[in-house]
Structures are given as C-alpha cells and as structure tokens.
Amino acid sequence: MGLLAVEGLSIGYHTEKGLLHAVEDVSFTVKRGRSLGLVGESGCGKTTLGLAILRLLPENGTILKGRILFDGADLLEKSDEAMRRIRWKEISMIFQAAMNALNPVHRVKDQIAEAILTHEPETPRETVRSRVEALFDQVGIPRSRMGDFPHQYSGGMKQRAVIAMALALRPRLIIADEPTTALDVIVQDQILRQTRRIQEAFDISMIVISHDIAVVAEVCHDIGVLYAGQLVEYGDRESVLQSPMHPYSRMLLGAFLTVGGKPPRVPDNGNDSPDLMDPAPGCRFHDRCPMAEDPCRQTPVASVTVGRTHRVLCRRVA
Amino acid sequence: MELWRYLWRRFIQIGITFFVILTILFVLFRIAPGDPVTRMIGPEMTTEDAVRLISQLGLDRPLWIQYLYYVRNFFTGNFGYSFHYGQPVIEIIWDRLPNTVLLFTSSVILSAVVGVFLGKIAAWRKGKRSDTLMTLGALVTHTVFLPWMALILIWIFAYRFGWFPINGMISEEIWLDPSAGLWIKALDVFHHMVLPLLTLFLIYFGSYLLIMRSAMLETLKEDYILTARAKGLKEKVIRNHHAAPNAALPVVTSVGLSLAFSINGGALTETVFSWPGIGRELVFSVSNNDYPLAQAAFLLISAVVLVSNLVVDLLYAYLDPRIRY
Numbered sequence: 167m168g169l170l171a172v173e174g175l176s177i178g179y180h181t182e183k184g185l186l187h188a189v190e191d192v193s194f195t196v197k198r199g200r201s202l203g204l205v206g207e208s209g210c211g212k213t214t215l216g217l218a219i220l221r222l223l224p225e226n227g228t229i230l231k232g233r234i235l236f237d238g239a240d241l242l243e244k245s246d247e248a249m250r251r252i253r254w255k256e257i258s259m260i261f262q263a264a265m266n267a268l269n270p271v272h273r274v275k276d277q278i279a280e281a282i283l284t285h286e287p288e289t290p291r292e293t294v295r296s297r298v299e300a301l302f303d304q305v306g307i308p309r310s311r312m313g314d315f316p317h318q319y320s321g322g323m324k325q326r327a328v329i330a331m332a333l334a335l336r337p338r339l340i341i342a343d344e345p346t347t348a349l350d351v352i353v354q355d356q357i358l359r360q361t362r363r364i365q366e367a368f369d370i371s372m373i374v375i376s377h378d379i380a381v382v383a384e385v386c387h388d389i390g391v392l393y394a395g396q397l398v399e400y401g402d403r404e405s406v407l408q409s410p411m412h413p414y415s416r417m418l419l420g421a422f423l424t425v426g427g428k429p430p431r432v433p434d435n436g437n438d439s440p441d442l443m444d445p446a447p448g449c450r451f452h453d454r455c456p457m458a459e460d461p462c463r464q465t466p467v468a469s470v471t472v473g474r475t476h477r478v479l480c481r482r483v484a
Numbered sequence: 485m486e487l488w489r490y491l492w493r494r495f496i497q498i499g500i501t502f503f504v505i506l507t508i509l510f511v512l513f514r515i516a517p518g519d520p521v522t523r524m525i526g527p528e529m530t531t532e533d534a535v536r537l538i539s540q541l542g543l544d545r546p547l548w549i550q551y552l553y554y555v556r557n558f559f560t561g562n563f564g565y566s567f568h569y570g571q572p573v574i575e576i577i578w579d580r581l582p583n584t585v586l587l588f589t590s591s592v593i594l595s596a597v598v599g600v601f602l603g604k605i606a607a608w609r610k611g612k613r614s615d616t617l618m619t620l621g622a623l624v625t626h627t628v629f630l631p632w633m634a635l636i637l638i639w640i641f642a643y644r645f646g647w648f649p650i651n652g653m654i655s656e657e658i659w660l661d662p663s664a665g666l667w668i669k670a671l672d673v674f675h676h677m678v679l680p681l682l683t684l685f686l687i688y689f690g691s692y693l694l695i696m697r698s699a700m701l702e703t704l705k706e707d708y709i710l711t712a713r714a715k716g717l718k719e720k721v722i723r724n725h726h727a728a729p730n731a732a733l734p735v736v737t738s739v740g741l742s743l744a745f746s747i748n749g750g751a752l753t754e755t756v757f758s759w760p761g762i763g764r765e766l767v768f769s770v771s772n773n774d775y776p777l778a779q780a781a782f783l784l785i786s787a788v789v790l791v792s793n794l795v796v797d798l799l800y801a802y803l804d805p806r807i808r809y
Contacts, residue, residue, distance in 0.1 A: 250716045251716060254714060267711045268711070270804075271729050280715070280717070284716055317805070
C-alpha cells in the first residue's frame with residue numbers, strides 16, 4: 167500500500183478553443199520513504215499533475231475523472247478547509263526558486279516561520295525560531311542570512327531556502343517541481359544530494375518532477391515517463407533506465423549526453439507534440455514514433471505489464 | 485550610510501531643479517502680457533511718483549540685475565508685498581496654506597485608504613457582480629467633471645436638505661463667540677469641510693481603486709501567491725499579507741503625486757466652495773495681476789511637488805526591500 171495512489175486521473179483545462187486534455191488516465195503510486203520521478207518534455211502535464219495533487223490547479227483546470235488517494239482517503243473529496251490543513255503539513259511542495267517562489271517583501275525566515283505558525287499556531291515564538299534555525303542548518307545556509315530578503319540570495323541559496331521551507335513541518339510527501347532547473351550543474355548536484363539525504367533521513371516520500379532524466383535518475387527509486395499527458399512508461403529506476411520499453415523513453419535516454427561519449431543521435435521525424443485539444447483516441451506518440459503502425463492512432467492503448475513493477479503504454483510492446 | 489548618500493544626492497538634485505524652476509518663473513513673469521507697474525500706478529499719481537516707484541521696484545535696472553535681486557530676495561525669504569492685499573506675500577501664504585493642507589491631505593488619505601481597500605476586494609472577486617459594480621462606480625465617479633459634482637452635492641446636501649453650509653470654512657458667529665471652546669470650533673470647520681471633502685473623495689477614490697485592482701490582479705498571478713496557497717495559508721492571509729503589500733507599491737506613487745498636485749489641482753474645489761486656501765488664492769492672484777502673490781504660490785507648488793517626489797521614493801524604499809538593500 168502506497169502513501170499516495172493516483173488512480174486513472176484525467177485533467178483538463180478550459181480554454182477559449184475548448185477543453186484541453188492535459189493529463190489522460192494516469193495511475194501511479196508513491197510508497198512510504200520512496201521517491202518517484204516524473205519526466206517529460208514541457209507541456210507533457212507533469213506540473214499539472216503535481217498541482218492537482220495539492221488541488222492547486224489554476225481556475226480553468228478541472229479534474230475530469232480519477233482518484234487521488236493519500237493515506238487511503240481521496241483528496242478530491244475533502245472540503246476546502248480540510249485540504250488547506252493537509253497542504254504543507256502533510257504534502258508540501260518545492261517550487262523552482264528561480265520563478266519567484268519566495269515573496270519579495272518578506273524576510274526568508276518569516277516566510278518559513280509563517281508555514282509553521284499557520285499549521286501549528288500554538289508553537290511558542292522561541293521554538294519557532296530554533297526550528298527555523300535548524301532548517302537553515304540542514305540545508306546549509308548560514309544562520310546570519312536568515313533575516314535577508316529573497317533578492318539578497320543567490321539562485322542556489324534561494325533553492326535551499328525553498329527546500330528548507332518545504333521541510334518545515336516534516337511532511338510525509340514532498341512534491342518537487344523542477345527543483346534544480348535554473349541552477350548550474352555543480353550547485354544542482356549539491357542540492358540533489360542534499361535533497362536525497364534529507365529525504366532518506368526523515369523517511370519522506372517524494373515526487374520529483376523534471377524535464378531532465380539525469381536529475382530523476384540521480385534521486386528517484388521509481389521513474390514515470392510522461393508524454394502528452396499519458397504516462398507512457400512507469401517502473402523502478404533500474405528497469406526503466408536499463409531496459410526502457412516505450413519508444414519515447416528510448417528516445418529520451420538516447421538523448422542523454424555522456425561526457426566523452428558519442429554525441430547522441432535522436433531519431434526524430436520532425437513532428438511536434440500532438441494537439442491536446444482533440445487528441446486521437448490511440449497512442450499520443452504515434453506521430454513521432456519510429457515504430458508506429460496504422461492501428462496505433464485509432465485504437466486506445468492499454469498499459470502492458472512487462473516486469474514485476476514495470477508498465478508500458480504501447481501496443482507494439484505487447 | 486547608503487541611505488544618507490542617496491538622500492544627499494537627491495537633495496542636490498532637488499536644489500538644482502528648484503533653481504531651474506525659479507529661473508523659468510522669472511522669465512515667464514517678464515514675458516507675460518500686462519505690466520505690473522501700470523497696475524500699481526494710479527491715475528492720481530504724478531509722473532515723478534511713477535518713476536520713483538519704478539526705480540524703487542528696481543524695474544529700471546537691467547534684467548540680469550533684477551534676476552540677482554530676485555534670487556537674493558528668494559533666499560532671504562522676501563517675497564514682496566501683495567498688490568491686492570498690501571500685506572507681505574509670505575503672510576498670506578502662511579495664512580492660506582494650512583487650510584489647503586487640511587482639506588487635501590484628508591481627502592487624499594481618505595480616498596487612498598478606501599480606494600486601496602475596495603480595489604483589493606474587487607480584484608479578489610474578479611468577474612463577480614460586486615467587482616463589476618465597484619469598477620463601474622469608480623469609473624463613473626472618477627470621470628465626472630469636478631465642479632459639476634461639487635455643485636450637485638451642494639444642491640442636494642446644502643440647499644435641499646440644508647445639512648451642511650454652502651461655502652466657506654468657518655461660521656463667524658461661532659468663531660466670534662468668546663464662550664465657544666476649541667472643540668466647537670473644530671467641529672464647525674469639520675462641518676464646513678464635509679462637502680468639499682466628499683467631492684474630492686468621490687472624484688479621486690476611483691483612480692486608487694482602479695490602480696490597486698489592476699496591480700492586485702497582476703500580483704495574484706505571481707508564483708509566490710501559488711507558494712502561499714500551497715503553504716495552506718488562509719485566503720485572507722494570502723490576500724492581505726502576500727498579495728496586497730506587493731500590489732500597493734504603484735498606489736504609493738499615485739498618492740504621492742496627487743498630494744503634490746492637490747495644492748493647485750484644488751483650485752476648482754476651493755473656488756466652488758470658497759475654501760480659503762492656496763488654490764483659490766492662486767486663481768485670484770492670476771486674474772488680478774497680483775504678480776508677487778502668484779509668483780510665490782507657483783514656487784510653493786513646485787517645492788511641494790519636488791518634496792513629494794522625494795517622499796514617495798523614500799516610502800517606496802521602505803515598502804520594497806529590493807530597493808532598500
């Protein structure tokens with residue numbers, strides 16, 4: 167039994183042109199103390215999935231069907247107030263700090279303290295302070311910088327501060343959306359290792375959302391590959407990385423550059439991601455797939471179990 | 485330390501700007517049609533008297549000498565005598581200024597506070613009926629012609645209902661009554677102030693509402709608002725603590741500038757309500773060729789505009805840490 171189980175989740179956005187099918191029939195579980203990486207190109211629905219779990223979709227986003235079971239209870243059936251109490255306390259989020267995730271007019275320590283005081287209002291001031299100090303220690307920001315405003319931090323420090331904030335209430339699940347995207351590789355590596363250490367130390371489950379399969383490969387136990395809103399491949403890290411079954415996963419891994427290795431050659435017939443306004447009933451990857459056949463387009467695909475924990479959404483694999 | 489350097493630089497800038505304004509005013513008054521002397525010289529004066537007066541006023545000297553006198557007089561606080569009142573200009577200004585400041589600071593503060601508050605609510609309820617109602621109301625009152633609004637208010641509340649005095653700032657019978665205490669007098673001024681204050685409020689709160697609303701709508705799209713939601717903060721906290729402080733920044737500029745321009749922009753209101761302030765005095769002095777008074781009033785207005793700009797910058801620095809540090 168996983169901590170979080172997403173079952174058959176479909177999400178749409180109401181747009182001027184009609185309903186956009188951003189996420190289609192996605193299922194996965196996140197086990198206690200384990201981390202799941204969701205990879206895919208931009209627009210594949212990975213951020214939408216993350217926001218949907220916290221029920222923070224923008225106003226025009228709606229969950230069309232499916233369930234999001236957290237600890238056995240469906241989050242989609244909770245009242246707004248019950249959901250508010252779950253946010254950050256049970257499930258917190260690490261946002262991409264480069265994107266202004268911290269409020270520019272408040273001090274960093276106050277923004278972290280605010281999270282604690284919102285959910286645990288009884289906490290004495292002194293305790294809040296020492297907890298915030300401990301969080302700064304954990305993520306490696308000097309305590310002397312606690313009273314700074316966000317713009318005084320470097321990109322890496324902001325990201326650490328955002329991580330510290332996500333840890334403030336020891337949540338059971340953290341959703342990290344592109345946690346290291348805007349950072350240079352060395353800082354990225356430090357932060358990933360730190361994240362992993364903290365996650366293991368506190369037995370926190372994680373969902374890491376990234377467009378970078380290298381990031382996911384480094385921190386996650388399980389990997390899900392998203393393409394145009396469909397979870398095309400899902401399984402434990404070893405299976406997915408060593409024997410990717412879906413043509414798209416193979417392309418993704420093929421594009422993975424190794425130092426000293428040959429430059430990758432990604433077979434691509436030039437087609438772009440499919441139109442999500444009115445997708446064909448079949449596989450959404452058929453346009454770009456080197457293995458596509460006629461039925462791929464029209465026949466809905468069912469996922470195929472290829473290993474104990476490995477699932478692929480492709481009729482050619484079956 | 486940084487702050488003092490900044491302040492010092494700004495003071496120098498203000499000084500230079502003010503000197504330029506001083507010079508432009510000097511030139512403007514020399515090239516303006518109409519001659520100050522003809523106004524002062526009565527038909528009963530002899531030619532010798534007129535010549536003596538001209539030389540007393542220094543008007544027979546070369547222009548650049550006149551300019552030097554002008555500058556010296558300014559720095560020694562000597563603004564001359566009003567042609568009309570025969571009193572030192574500085575006394576007239578000091579007498580009228582508090583009335584203007586009283587009326588306009590209260591109206592700007594009142595309309596800013598109400599406008600910001602309503603703008604915040606309107607943005608929060610974007611698209612709902614209350615938002616449409618507030619936005620529409622703000623647009624209508626803001627675009628109404630001020631004297632018309634003033635006259636309508638006078639007609640309804642002063643003439644039809646008789647709740648408020650039609651014009652002026654004080655009732656003489658109360659101020660001449662030795663037994664009337666300070667409170668009675670203050671209340672009397674307030675009673676006179678209600679209608680002009682209401683006029684200015686109705687005209688100006690709309691602009692603050694609209695500025696705040698659009699700034700707030702922009703702010704609500706920011707990522708830190710999403711963070712605040714994800715943190716499980718209550719909606720009210722997100723609105724008042726995370727969105728509003730960021731959104732209020734453009735309003736501060738607007739408030740500062742309207743404080744600056746209220747001194748002269750109030751000319752209409754002060755004239756309609758016979759409010760004894762600087763604005764009315766300015767209109768009066770210009771239409772009566774009272775050069776010394778007009779000149780001093782213009783200088784005062786420029787000084788207020790310059791200082792308000794500085795105050796806005798300082799306030800901005802206080803509110804926005806990105807500027808402060």
